[in-house]
Amino acid sequence: xxxxxxxxxxxxxxxxxxxxxxxxxxxxxxxxxxxxxxxxxxxxxxxxxxxxxxxxxxxxxxxxxxxxxxxxxxxxxxxxxxxxxxxxxxxxxxxxxxxxxxxxxxxxxxxxxxxxxxxxxxxxxxxxxxxxxxxxxxxxxxxxxxxxxxxxxxxxxxxxxxxxxxxxxxxxxxxxxxxxxxxxxxxxxxxxxxxxxxxxxxxxxxxxxxxxxxxxxxxxxxxxxxxxxxxxxxxxxxxxxxxxxxxxxxxxxxxxxxxxxxxxxxxxxxxxxxxxxxxxxxxxxxxxxxxxxxxxxxxxxxxxxxxxxxxxxxx
Amino acid sequence: xxxxxxxxxxxxxxxxxxxxxxxxxxxxxxxxxxxxxxxxxxxxxxxxxxxxxxxxxxxxxxxxxxxxxxxxxxxxxxxxxxxxxxxxxxxxxxxxxxxxxxxxxxxxxxxxxxxxxxxxxxxxxxxxxxxxxxxxxxxxxxxxxxxxxxxxxxxxxxxxxxxxxxxxxxxxxxxxxxxxxxxxxxxxxxxxxxxxxxxxxxxxxxxxxxxxxxxxxxxxxxxxxxxxxxxxxxxxxxxxxxxxxxxxxxxxxxxxxxxxxxxxxxxxxxxxxxxxxxxxxxxxxxxxxxxxxxxxxxxxxxxxxxxxxxxxxxxxxxxxxxxxxxxxxxxxxxxxxxxxxxxxxxxxxxxxxxxxxxxxxxxxxxxxxxxxxxxxxxxxxxxxxxxxxx
Numbered sequence: 001x002x003x004x005x006x007x008x009x010x011x012x013x014x015x016x017x018x019x020x021x022x023x024x025x026x027x028x029x030x031x032x033x034x035x036x037x038x039x040x041x042x043x044x045x046x047x048x049x050x051x052x053x054x055x056x057x058x059x060x061x062x063x064x065x066x067x068x069x070x071x072x073x074x075x076x077x078x079x080x081x082x083x084x085x086x087x088x089x090x091x092x093x094x095x096x097x098x099x100x101x102x103x104x105x106x107x108x109x110x111x112x113x114x115x116x117x118x119x120x121x122x123x124x125x126x127x128x129x130x131x132x133x134x135x136x137x138x139x140x141x142x143x144x145x146x147x148x149x150x151x152x153x154x155x156x157x158x159x160x161x162x163x164x165x166x167x168x169x170x171x172x173x174x175x176x177x178x179x180x181x182x183x184x185x186x187x188x189x190x191x192x193x194x195x196x197x198x199x200x201x202x203x204x205x206x207x208x209x210x211x212x213x214x215x216x217x218x219x220x221x222x223x224x225x226x227x228x229x230x231x232x233x234x235x236x237x238x239x240x241x242x243x244x245x246x247x248x249x250x251x252x253x254x255x256x257x258x259x260x261x262x263x264x265x266x267x268x269x270x271x272x273x274x275x276x277x278x279x280x281x282x283x284x285x286x287x288x289x290x291x292x293x294x295x296x297x298x299x300x301x302x303x304x305x306x307x308x309x310x311x312x313x314x315x
Numbered sequence: 316x317x318x319x320x321x322x323x324x325x326x327x328x329x330x331x332x333x334x335x336x337x338x339x340x341x342x343x344x345x346x347x348x349x350x351x352x353x354x355x356x357x358x359x360x361x362x363x364x365x366x367x368x369x370x371x372x373x374x375x376x377x378x379x380x381x382x383x384x385x386x387x388x389x390x391x392x393x394x395x396x397x398x399x400x401x402x403x404x405x406x407x408x409x410x411x412x413x414x415x416x417x418x419x420x421x422x423x424x425x426x427x428x429x430x431x432x433x434x435x436x437x438x439x440x441x442x443x444x445x446x447x448x449x450x451x452x453x454x455x456x457x458x459x460x461x462x463x464x465x466x467x468x469x470x471x472x473x474x475x476x477x478x479x480x481x482x483x484x485x486x487x488x489x490x491x492x493x494x495x496x497x498x499x500x501x502x503x504x505x506x507x508x509x510x511x512x513x514x515x516x517x518x519x520x521x522x523x524x525x526x527x528x529x530x531x532x533x534x535x536x537x538x539x540x541x542x543x544x545x546x547x548x549x550x551x552x553x554x555x556x557x558x559x560x561x562x563x564x565x566x567x568x569x570x571x572x573x574x575x576x577x578x579x580x581x582x583x584x585x586x587x588x589x590x591x592x593x594x595x596x597x598x599x600x601x602x603x604x605x606x607x608x609x610x611x612x613x614x615x616x617x618x619x620x621x622x623x624x625x626x627x628x629x630x631x632x633x634x635x636x637x638x639x640x641x642x643x644x645x646x647x648x649x650x651x652x653x654x655x656x657x658x659x660x661x662x663x664x665x666x667x668x669x670x671x672x673x674x675x676x677x678x679x680x681x682x683x684x685x686x687x688x689x690x691x692x693x694x695x696x697x698x699x700x701x702x703x704x705x
Contacts, residue, residue: 029405037398133491139518140442140488141393143422144429144449228426231393231419270402277350277388 005173009256020162024155032158034270038263039165040223045246045258046172047215052244053252054176055208056188058115060240061122064102065213067235069095069220071129071136074230078146079135091221092214098125099213103206110191119237126235141231145224161222168218169259175211176255184208245283248290251297260298340380341638343368343631344403346389346396346414346424353391353416355544355575356623359615360414360439361386363624366614367631377638382631385409391416393423400427400435410644411436413630418442418488425454434637434649438630439623443492446673453646455653455672457629457665459702461489464568464591465496466503467680467700468539471566471589473505477537480508481530481563483550484541486515493541493568503704511535516542523550527557535563543569547576551585560585567591572683573622577692584683584692591678591700594625594662598679598697607661629660633667633674663699677701 005013023035048062069091076087102121106114129136136142151157175181186194187201195201224230233239242265250261265286272279294301345364347357368382376382385407387399396415403409404427412428412435415421421440428435429451437445437456441464446456472480482497484490494513501508511533514526527550530538538559542550547567554560565588570576572590596612596619599605607628611620633653638644641652654669665674680700683692 030402033401033405130487133488138488138491139417139419140422140444141419143426227394227397227423228430229393229397229423231423233392233394270398273388273399274402277354279388279390280350 005177017162017166021159024158029154032154034267036158036161036226038266039161040219040226041243041246041262041266042259043165043168043222044216044219044243045250045262046169046255047212047219048243048247049252049255049258050172050176050184050208050212050215052247053254053258054181054184054188055205056191057110057205057208058244059118059209059212060115060237060244061102061118061120061125062212062216062243063235063237063239064122064125065095065099065216066220066223066239066243067125067129067230067232068098069217070224070230070234071142071220072217073221074142074145074224075135077148077225078142078144081146084148084151088221092217095217095220096210096214099210099216100206102213103209106209107202107206119240122235122240123237126232126237129232129235136230136232139232141229142224143229145228145230147225147228151225157226161226164218164222168215172211172215173255180204180207245287245290249286249294249297251299253296254299257297257299264298341377341382341411341634341644342407342409343382343384343634344400344407344409344412345384345386345627346399346403346412346420347386347627348391348416348420349386349388351390353389356416356439357388359575359621359623360416360627362611362614362621363627364413364631366610366624367628367635370610371631371635377635378642380638382635389414389416389420389424391420393417393419396420397423397427400424401431404431404433409433410638410646411634411649413634414438414627415440418444418492421445422449425449425451428453432646434634434646434653436630436633436653438626441492442488443496446671450672452650455633455650455667455674457633457667457674457676458626459593459676459678460673461492461496461568462499462704463496463677463702464541465493465498466500466704467591467678468497468566468568469500469504470700471680472501472508472537472539475537475564475589477505477564478508479533479535479537480510481512481514481533481535481538482510482540483514483516483526483530483538485518485520485543485546487518489543489569490515490518490541497539499704508537516546520546521549523553526550527554527559531557531559531562538563538565539567540565541568543571544576547571548580551580551588552583555583555585560587563587564589570622570678572679572681572694574619574691575621575623577683578619580692581690588683588692589680590683590694591680592622592694593676593678594622595679595694595697596620597693600697600699601661601663603659604661625660625662629658629662629665632658632660633665673702675702677703 051059072094073087073091076082106117151160183199187204246261246265247258251257272282347360349357372381389396415437416439421437435454439458441460443460484494567590570592572592636658637649637652641648657666667674677700679697681694681697684695686693
């Protein structure tokens with residue numbers, strides 16, 4: 001696997017981006033909003049998969065970097081009046097730095113200990129957002145984000161999101177399919193053996209964590225502007241659990257799986273909420289199905305079905 | 316049309332929101348928590364909402380147009396509430412949003428209303444920010460707010476002639492805002508009261524032993540508080556063995572005088588508690604209340620009814636009155652109609668201030684006393700303290 005995307009995948013990606021670019025022509029405010037939200041969550045889930053699918057660790061605290069990106073962008077734009085071209089990169093850089101700080105400690109550990117420490121750090125971020133009321137608004141949330149005029153309406157914001165998310169996913173693809181990404185897969189497959197062949201496993205896992213935190217920060221910074229607000233729940237463990245389920249549902253061993261999982265889960269949630277108040281039950285059933293029937297997610301299922309079709313047509 | 320094309324077309328139509336959306340005349344997007352911890356407030360609120368809608372539609376609607384409800388569960392989460400509010404506007408094309416519970420959810424819905432140019436009537440959130448720093452032309456509030464509540468508590472402190480005050484609040488937005496409201500009220504009504512200690516408990520806390528002993532150690536003769544719901548139930552159960560309620564008068568916001576709490580605690584409800592409520596099922600001071608309560612009791616299937624329905628009920632009544640006055644569902648015209656609007660409600664007349672968009676919603680206050688023949692406390696005497704800050 002090299003840096004070049006397979007032609008089939010590239011064509012599908014271009015078709016999706018092209019279809020999204022034409023979406024505003026339908027003049028449906030609902031579809032534009034839904035697509036914007038799905039794009040943000042798709043990037044969020046893809047970023048988590050760098051840790052899960054590529055480096056083989058589980059993070060229970062990925063929402064922390066989403067929240068940091070959101071809060072920093074919102075505060076710099078609104079409280080300090082920074083322009084977007086400064087606030088947005090600053091939010092992303094701070095998310096990356098926070099991820100680097102956490103990675104320094106977490107990568108000393110593996111397995112469940114790693115996961116629990118990521119959870120502890122994310123709850124620390126939540127507690128800071130909750131208690132630092134003068135800056136973050138506490139549990140009232142940071143409401144009324146000053147979104148720059150050029151993206152202050154629905155369609156321009158949609159295109160802004162499309163450009164940033166597409167660029168971020170392209171970058172993530174490149175990173176995950178570079179030599180660095182290959183080394184991460186080696187670490188995932190066998191930590192000890194990867195260490196013996198000269199891979200600095202702790203550093204690789206740390207870098208994967210930073211990459212994941214950085215792109216979660218990008219998603220969070222967009223979402224804060226989209227919602228015109230950031231809330232403490234963005235950093236809460238339930239948000240981390242939700243993005244984890246998105247990743248597992250789509251398939252963690254596929255680059256695009258988490259994006260598909262994000263889209264499916266988000267749409268399911270929206271529809272479920274319209275007809276029932278028992279979304280948590282639906283979510284629980286989905287999780288059970290993933291664990292018991294779809295360990296490789298929807299992408300794994302599609303691959304299995306595809307292989308079966310090929311076998312049948314061959315016979 | 317092939318089956319695949321048919322499915323695709325149906326899915327697209329569903330996404331575009333053209334299926335399932337009734338041909339409503341006046342579409343109301345309702346946002347209460349109907350699942351999780353907020354359901355104990357949201358579900359009764361929905362009863363009040365539905366009752367008002369049925370009453371209005373039963374009477375021929377508003378100028379012949381029917382009210383149609385599109386409800387979403389906010390789950391007591393601001394981001395979920397914001398997403399639901401957007402969906403109600405963009406998919407169901409609602410004309411007005413109503414509801415909310417916590418401060419954060421109220422502010423999140425208000426922000427969507429500002430962004431989308433749709434009227435939002437906050438029926439329960441009390442945060443002072445909504446009608447001050449975060450005020451915009453499309454947000455209105457028909458519930459009370461923490462400055463009114465704090466002012467009423469200070470009036471009671473002054474009336475009872477207390478001098479040493481301990482304050483205990485939950486450590487989150489409502490607690491902070493109410494503490495500030497009490498401070499302001501004390502300066503106006505009881506400037507000589509000495510505030511001995513400020514205590515903060517975690518939201519959701521169940522253990523208050525440390526705070527109880529701290530209060531007992533200070534020699535306060537009055538405690539002001541905003542511990543609501545289960546917080547108060549736990550606090551009272553733990554404080555009674557220490558004799559706290561024999562030493563102090565406990566003046567509380569957070570509507571712990573409502574029958575939801577009085578009925579739940581029964582004989583365990585402590586002495587010397589003064590508190591507030593928006594409505595009391597047994598108090599028919601306002602003549603219209605008797606019919607309202609009887610209808611609500613029939614709907615709920617209990618003689619003793621909850622307090623929350625009246626708030627949602629009033630929200631719908633304001634929407635109907637505004638639509639009738641404006642003769643339109645245009646947001647700006649509805650806003651103009653709501654500014655300065657007065658309506659009669661089962662708990663008295665309510666007027667929305669044209670400047671602050673805040674209704675003059677006062678509350679019923681009084682001591683919670685024993686009553687012959689029942690095993691729960693009732694408020695007696697009942698005093699309506701108007702929403703007025705001198």
